[in-house]
Structure formats: structure tokens, C-alpha cells
Amino acid sequence: MTALIGALPDPVMLLDDHGVVKSANGKARDLLNMDPEGQHLSSAIRAPQILEAMQAVLAHGGTRRVDYEQHVPLPRHFEAYVAAVAAFEPGVSVLILLKDLTREQQTERMRADFVAHASHELRTPLASLLGFIETLQGAARKDEVSRERFLVLMQTQAERMKRLIDDLLSLSRIEMNAHERPTGTADLRQIALHVRDTLSGLAKDADVEIRIEGAEPLIVQGDWDELVQVVQNLVENAIKYAAGGKLIEVTGKRIGEECELTVRDHGPGIAEEHLPRLTERFYRISAQESRSRGGTGLGLAIVKHILNRHRAKLRIQSELGVGSSFTIRVPAVSAESK
Ligand code: ADP
Numbered sequence: 001m002t003a004l005i006g007a008l009p010d011p012v013m014l015l016d017d018h019g020v021v022k023s024a025n026g027k028a029r030d031l032l033n034m035d036p037e038g039q040h041l042s043s044a045i046r047a048p049q050i051l052e053a054m055q056a057v058l059a060h061g062g063t064r065r066v067d068y069e070q071h072v073p074l075p076r077h078f079e080a081y082v083a084a085v086a087a088f089e090p091g092v093s094v095l096i097l098l099k100d101l102t103r104e105q106q107t108e109r110m111r112a113d114f115v116a117h118a119s120h121e122l123r124t125p126l127a128s129l130l131g132f133i134e135t136l137q138g139a140a141r142k143d144e145v146s147r148e149r150f151l152v153l154m155q156t157q158a159e160r161m162k163r164l165i166d167d168l169l170s171l172s173r174i175e176m177n178a179h180e181r182p183t184g185t186a187d188l189r190q191i192a193l194h195v196r197d198t199l200s201g202l203a204k205d206a207d208v209e210i211r212i213e214g215a216e217p218l219i220v221q222g223d224w225d226e227l228v229q230v231v232q233n234l235v236e237n238a239i240k241y242a243a244g245g246k247l248i249e250v251t252g253k254r255i256g257e258e259c260e261l262t263v264r265d266h267g268p269g270i271a272e273e274h275l276p277r278l279t280e281r282f283y284r285i286s287a288q289e290s291r292s293r294g295g296t297g298l299g300l301a302i303v304k305h306i307l308n309r310h311r312a313k314l315r316i317q318s319e320l321g322v323g324s325s326f327t328i329r330v331p332a333v334s335a336e337s338k
Contacts, residue, residue: 001089010097014085015041017093019054031070031098041096053082054094061086068098076102117282121164121296125157132157160294167298171281174226174305182310185333186227188218188261192250195231199239206243210235214252218259220330226306227330233299234263234326240293242267245323259332264325270318278316279304303328 002023005012011028013021013036021036021044029035036044042051045068053064063083070076078098085095132150140146189212196203196210203210220227231250238248245266252261270278270285277283282297284290290297307314310330318324 001092008097010099012098013041013044013096014089014092015054015094015096016091017058019051019058019094022092028098047080050080050082050096053080054096057082057084057094076100077105078102114281118164118168121282122161125160129154129157160291160296163294164296164298167296167302170229170302171298171305174302174309178305178309180309182221182223182226184221184223185219186222186224188220188227188231188259188330189214189216189252191224191227191231192252192261194228195235196250198232199235202236202239203248206239208239208243208246208248210248210250212250212252216252216254218252218254218261219333220259220310220312221333222310222312222330227310230303230306230328231261231263233303234328237299237326238263238265238267238324240295241265241289242323244268254332255329257332257334258329260327260329262325262327264323266323269320269322270316270324271320272318275316275318279314 001014002025005014005023005025008025009027011031012025013028014023016022019041021039021041024032024036024044032044034044041054047066047068049066050068053066056064061084063081066080066082068078068080070078078100081095081097081099083095083097084093086093132154136147136150140150192212196212199210235248235250238245242248242265247266249264250261251264252259254260274283274285279300281301283300284295284297287297289295304314307328307330312328312330315327315329316324317327
């Protein structure tokens, strides 16, 4: 029995009919931070509900499931499965297995947060559209000037909803393929040139120059369209949030088995406390500013997901008042796979 529970991936303890621990596997010792063998359950684990469940199965047989939360060193949530096992081995009457639900619950919470966020983001422009429609049906019905003005505002809101839905769909498409590594090849330098052309209008309006540096081809293993999206999101952000810097430099170079591309701006920079959270969905330093510039809060989350699928990395460096640089590092196509 001891060998058997030793091979299990969850914390397990075997107890006698007085509630004394006869055997505990390594996972249980790690969790309790002690070896509970020879001790009564009540001194091994401070959880009255598990104690009660144990007494119940000792008295009536069967199984019980109860929740158990640990607060130190980190909050963790378990389900304790308590079962009478009288027939197995003399001296062993109860088995307690603790199933760690912490990860599942975190994922569930993230999913719920995400749905709440996405719904809220869609609801705001929708509410404003409904408001305009009402005004057009009522007070502004015959007022041509107002009607023209409202239509422009309605278009802005509808476009915002469209951008958000497009980003949500991108994110879900990338997530669906998350475990499949892209099989194609793409040249990061060509991608940078392509993005500069695509965004030339936006750059001109914001009066910034996009300068591409580095002349060598940077062939990586990857999906052209997805990598274009990565570079485009980074350059677009530099235009949106750092246009005052007037110059955006996109520099590529090869470093060993990897290719690097850095998008550097000379804008206001980002305070350090925000850096680790920038790639979270809907994380924005200022929601107001992001919205006014057509942001959805999903751009960098999309960047991160695409890079994960490419086994690539993102490094963000920034200094307030000096500017920011976003560097991607993608595995290069190796000589043998060419
Ligand atoms: P958004 O759609 O809001 O642009 P992103 O995920 O692309 O969403 O970016 C998240 C936030 O990071 C932005 O709202 C902005 O506050 C900040 N940010 C991104 N790039 C830059 C940059 N180059 N300079 C300053 N702030 C930036």
C-alpha cells in the first residue's frame, strides 16, 4: 500500500481506525511540510471538516468529499476525498486523497474575468449606439446637421465594436492552434518593410518616421501573416502612444540561432510596475487613452500568444521620458532545415 500511494501524483494518507496516520506519500509530506506518520490526523492537518469526514466514514463506511483550503505559504484549494478502505490491509481503515484544484480555479476565474471584460467592452459602444438611434428617432429626427454629426459618431462606435470582435476572433484562432508549431518560413526584415508600407498612412498622419535598420535577411521558422500581426501591433502601438517621439526604429539582427527584431520609440515610456502586466488581456495603462486611440487592450495579448506558438520571446524595456523598446526573438531557420 505504501509503495502504491508513493506512486500517486496527489497527496495521499492512510489512517487507522483511531485516525492515526499510518502512511503518507511524498506529496502529502511536501504539502503538510512534515512527516505525519504516527500522528493523529488533527495534528497533521488543521481542517475540522476533514476530521468530521473521517469520523463519518469510520462510523458508516462509504466516501466523503470536502473542501480544504491552505493559506500559507501560498493560497491553495483542495478537494479532500475521504474513503473507508477496511478490506485492504490490517490497521488501515481510511484513505485521504487531496486533489489540488488551485490551477483549475484560477483558469476558471480568468475565463470568467475575460468574459466579463469582453462583454463590458462591447456593451459600452453598443449603449452609445442605442442612445444615438433613440435621439435620431426623437429629438434630432428632422435636424439634418445633427443627423450628419450623429452618423459620424455612430460609425466611430460601430468601428470600435468591429475592432474588438476582430481582435477577439484573432485571439481565439491563435489559441486554437497554440500547440501546433508553425511550419513555414518568413523573413523578419521583409515583414518590417511590409508593415512600414501598411502603416505609412497612419505614420504620416501622426508625423512620425518609421526607420528600418539592418540589411541582412532574417529567416525564421514561422507564419508570415501571424508575424506581420506581431510587428504591426508593436509599430502601431509606437505610433499610437509615442508619436511625439517623431522616430520609430525597427532594427533586426541575427543572434546565434535566433533572430531579433526591436521596435523602439522615443515616446513617454512606461512605468516599470506596468511592464509585467502589459501582455494581459485588456490591461491598459489608461483605458481612456487607449480607447481614444482606437485600442482594444488586446494587441499585446495577441502578440504574446503568437510568439508562444512560435517558441519566441518578447522583451519589453522602457524608461519614463526616454521611450520604450519591444524586442521579439524568434528561432532562426537552421541550416539543415533550409
Ligand atoms: P491597446 O489596444 O490598448 O493598444 P495593447 O495590448 O496593444 O492594447 O497595449 C496595452 C497598453 O500598453 C496600451 O493601452 C498602452 O497603455 C501601453 N503601451 C503599449 N505600447 C506602448 C508604447 N510603445 N508606449 C507607451 N505605452 C504603450
